[in-house]
Amino acid sequence: MQDLTEGVARFQRDVYPAKAELFARLAATHRPTTLFIGCSDARVVPELITQSEPGELFVIRTAGNLVPAHAPGPDGVAASIEYAVAVLGVTDIVVCGHSACGAMTALAESHDLSAAPAIAGWLRFADASVARAAADGPDVAALVRENVRAQLANLATHPSVARALAANAVTLRGWVYDIPSGTVEELDATGRTAPLAA
Ligand SMILES: [Zn+2]
Numbered sequence: 001m002q003d004l005t006e007g008v009a010r011f012q013r014d015v016y017p018a019k020a021e022l023f024a025r026l027a028a029t030h031r032p033t034t035l036f037i038g039c040s041d042a043r044v045v046p047e048l049i050t051q052s053e054p055g056e057l058f059v060i061r062t063a064g065n066l067v068p069a070h071a072p073g074p075d076g077v078a079a080s081i082e083y084a085v086a087v088l089g090v091t092d093i094v095v096c097g098h099s100a101c102g103a104m105t106a107l108a109e110s111h112d113l114s115a116a117p118a119i120a121g122w123l124r125f126a127d128a129s130v131a132r133a134a135a136d137g138p139d140v141a142a143l144v145r146e147n148v149r150a151q152l153a154n155l156a157t158h159p160s161v162a163r164a165l166a167a168n169a170v171t172l173r174g175w176v177y178d179i180p181s182g183t184v185e186e187l188d189a190t191g192r193t194a195p196l197a198a
Pocket of ligand 1: 039040041063064065098100101102103104
């Protein structure tokens with residue numbers, strides 16, 4: 001906790017004053033252009049990877065960057081998606097998977113999750129990803145890619161996203177971030193990947 005306290009002190013002393021104009025504008029304005037859906041993994045930091053400033057990314061992070069398909073009933077992920085798309089009007093949605101994902105590794109390698117029922121239950125939302133990747137055997141990287149594709153499909157089942165897609169008002173993108181190299185690959189519709197930036 002001491003590290004965090006020191007971090008807050010350093011933010012107030014060094015960082016905040018240097019961006020005072022930005023923060024003054026943000027005090028009354030919230031107009032992000034991108035909804036970024038990533039894994040909760042501490043190594044995957046959306047603003048760092050994309051070099052975004054405060055106010056630019058609306059971020060949802062879940063274990064395994066999973067986006068459950070639309071279903072009736074209260075759902076925090078669904079509410080955040082709807083807010084970003086229907087209220088804030090983001091024009092891009094990125095689903096970003098990553099290398100060495102704990103959630104995808106547990107699924108690809110069939111880890112015993114009987115002692116972690118909440119995790120086991122949540123990861124059921126990746127059933128389709130697992131089924132699609134099964135042909136590749138226990139390959140974590142293949143599952144990470146299939147999972148991003150599956151979550152893009154799930155996203156499109158949310159009414160706010162479906163409406164925005166029908167109006168050509170939003171673009172969905174699938175990314176995979178590779179921790180050891182720092183590269184980001186973009187998936188095309190067929191699941192092939194290409195480096196996002198050279
Ligand atoms: Zn992960």
